[in-house]
Amino acid sequence: MNKLLAELDYAMISLKRYKFNTIFTIFFTYIVFVAIYGGGSLAGGGLGGYFKQNSVAFAIGYIFVIVVMSGVGGFAGDITGYAKTGILEQLFMSDIPFGITLVIRNIATIIVQFFFIASVLLLITLTMGIPFAFNPLHLVILLLSLFEVYGLGLIMGGIALLFKNVSSVIGALQFFFMPLAFASIQEPWLWLVPITPGAELMRRVSAGSLQTTDLLFFVLNTILYFAIGSIIFNICLNATRKRGTMGIY
Amino acid sequence: MIRVKELWRVYHYKKKTVNAVQGISFKVNKGEIVAFLGPNGAGKTTTIKCLCGIIIPTKGEVRVCGQDPVKKPHKVAAHVGAILEGNRNINWKADPVENIRYFATRRGVPWKVAKKMAVEIVEMLGLSEKIGVPSEKLSRGMQQKVALGVALAHQPEVLLLDEPTLGLDYDASRFMIDYILKLKEQGKAILLTTHQLNIAEKLADRVMIIDRGKIVVDKTLEDLKKEASKNILTLSIDNENLDKAKEKLQDNGFKAEKSGGALDVQYAEPEQLYKIMELLKPIPINGLKTCSPTLEDIFASFKEGNMNE
Numbered sequence: 001m002n003k004l005l006a007e008l009d010y011a012m013i014s015l016k017r018y019k020f021n022t023i024f025t026i027f028f029t030y031i032v033f034v035a036i037y038g039g040g041s042l043a044g045g046g047l048g049g050y051f052k053q054n055s056v057a058f059a060i061g062y063i064f065v066i067v068v069m070s071g072v073g074g075f076a077g078d079i080t081g082y083a084k085t086g087i088l089e090q091l092f093m094s095d096i097p098f099g100i101t102l103v104i105r106n107i108a109t110i111i112v113q114f115f116f117i118a119s120v121l122l123l124i125t126l127t128m129g130i131p132f133a134f135n136p137l138h139l140v141i142l143l144l145s146l147f148e149v150y151g152l153g154l155i156m157g158g159i160a161l162l163f164k165n166v167s168s169v170i171g172a173l174q175f176f177f178m179p180l181a182f183a184s185i186q187e188p189w190l191w192l193v194p195i196t197p198g199a200e201l202m203r204r205v206s207a208g209s210l211q212t213t214d215l216l217f218f219v220l221n222t223i224l225y226f227a228i229g230s231i232i233f234n235i236c237l238n239a240t241r242k243r244g245t246m247g248i249y
Numbered sequence: 250m251i252r253v254k255e256l257w258r259v260y261h262y263k264k265k266t267v268n269a270v271q272g273i274s275f276k277v278n279k280g281e282i283v284a285f286l287g288p289n290g291a292g293k294t295t296t297i298k299c300l301c302g303i304i305i306p307t308k309g310e311v312r313v314c315g316q317d318p319v320k321k322p323h324k325v326a327a328h329v330g331a332i333l334e335g336n337r338n339i340n341w342k343a344d345p346v347e348n349i350r351y352f353a354t355r356r357g358v359p360w361k362v363a364k365k366m367a368v369e370i371v372e373m374l375g376l377s378e379k380i381g382v383p384s385e386k387l388s389r390g391m392q393q394k395v396a397l398g399v400a401l402a403h404q405p406e407v408l409l410l411d412e413p414t415l416g417l418d419y420d421a422s423r424f425m426i427d428y429i430l431k432l433k434e435q436g437k438a439i440l441l442t443t444h445q446l447n448i449a450e451k452l453a454d455r456v457m458i459i460d461r462g463k464i465v466v467d468k469t470l471e472d473l474k475k476e477a478s479k480n481i482l483t484l485s486i487d488n489e490n491l492d493k494a495k496e497k498l499q500d501n502g503f504k505a506e507k508s509g510g511a512l513d514v515q516y517a518e519p520e521q522l523y524k525i526m527e528l529l530k531p532i533p534i535n536g537l538k539t540c541s542p543t544l545e546d547i548f549a550s551f552k553e554g555n556m557n558e
Contacts, residue, residue: 003355013343086333090399092322095357241304
């Protein structure tokens with residue numbers, strides 16, 4: 001708990017110190033949605049009608065795009081930033097294993113991201129007239145989704161540790177993962193892919209068709225990706241220590 | 250507190266093999282400051298990073314407070330404070346208090362205690378006026394002080410300081426030196442690398458010189474100065490007698506050289522001064538002075554020696 005408090009404090013430092021940037025990011029994310037959704041729904045013919053009919057699904061898809069962007073790229077970006085500023089080695093020197101400190105750090109980041117995404121979602125539903133029937137389960141699924149995507153983030157972070165500048169790879173992967181936010185589960189194997197189950201469950205909660213087994217599959221999916229992410233990150237970390245390149249950028 | 254035995258670190262880069270550290274062994278005890286000197290690329294930073302567990306050695310054994318940094322780097326981190334890259338080792342967006350309380354908590358200090366302690370450390374470092382100022386806006390000296398605060402916050406028994414005074418002005422260097430000496434009095438084991446030999450001379454109980462991955466010297470500063478045998482006696486003698494005096498001394502095994510209107514004579518022990526005077530009798534001596542070698546002289550002589558090998 002001590003460590004989580006410290007990480008939350010640390011995560012809030014930039015947000016507090018650079019308030020303008022924080023507010024602008026929320027506002028910008030909202031404006032992009034307004035531009036895409038507003039533009040689409042005003043279009044003539046069937047397109048405008050399609051956007052209006054599927055507004056909740058579209059809003060959820062958009063939220064998951066933000067989740068993908070922050071989860072997949074955020075952590076690797078952090079690792080690259082730490083290596084650049086020389087702080088990575090100090091972070092490594094912790095009284096509990098580095099992998100665990102990063103999990104705690106991710107929880108803090110997830111909590112902060114959760115409030116950020118919830119703010120954007122609230123703005124969207126209030127101002128765009130999207131009938132998003134809020135249910136506490138939405139929050140549970142959003143939190144689990146963040147954990148799942150941060151599992152992918154740990155893999156990216158491990159790769160960033162080994163290869164330092166991986167921004168091009170991350171950019172490409174973010175685009176690769178984005179369609180998953182809009183896909184629906186029509187085949188059982190899709191429960192195994194990342195992102196799609198979370199977005200699908202959000203839609204099922206909105207439609208009132210969520211089943212307990214759905215949630216169970218999703219929890220397993222989340223644990224799986226977070227565990228895979230943690231294992232790969234630790235492998236990459238030890239490889240970096242063997243190569244002696246942790247602080248090098 | 251620190252025990253290193255036969256430490257090797259080999260790097261492979263583009264089909265080249267670099268032996269950064271070659272089988273070095275040393276100890277640092279409680280309440281001792283050891284200066285780790287050597288030219289760039291000699292293996293100082295690699296050794297320090299092996300002590301922290303940041304780099305895994307190719308071979309050899311390292312123990313810090315009885316813990317193995319290869320297998321359990323987190324157990325070592327609880328006992329060690331380190332400045333690894335000078336002022337680069339802190340979060341530049343955070344102010345001094347935020348930096349110290351964060352890293353203290355990461356190393357096992359309870360959050361509430363860390364909050365209180367961070368303010369106290371910042372006051373002690375003379376940075377109270379900088380609370381609320383992001384570290385990126387502080388001077389290099391102040392950033393270095395924050396890095397020291399970060400290294401000390403969890404009250405470690407061992408301090409690893411890689412170039413702690415690099416780039417600091419006189420006041421900041423003075424502060425850092427005094428502070429490190431205070432830490433020694435508290436019983437901390439301190440290993441510091443530096444290029445500033447005058448700093449090492451002010452701080453070190455023992456000096457280790459590493460060159461091309463091997464420790465070529467590991468002695469107390471006092472022994473090192475004795476062994477360097479380069480105490481110099483400068484004699485002011487009239488020009489017409491200079492050659493005669495030089496000859497007499499050289500005939501008796503002393504190294505003597507003319508330096509302007511004076512004669513520089515090397516001697517190993519202070520007792521030899523009597524013999525020098527005896528040999529020079531009755532040549533008139535107008536004045537004399539003695540000087541001991543600085544660490545810089547010693548370091549230079551070892552470098553010369555190594556290069557000649």
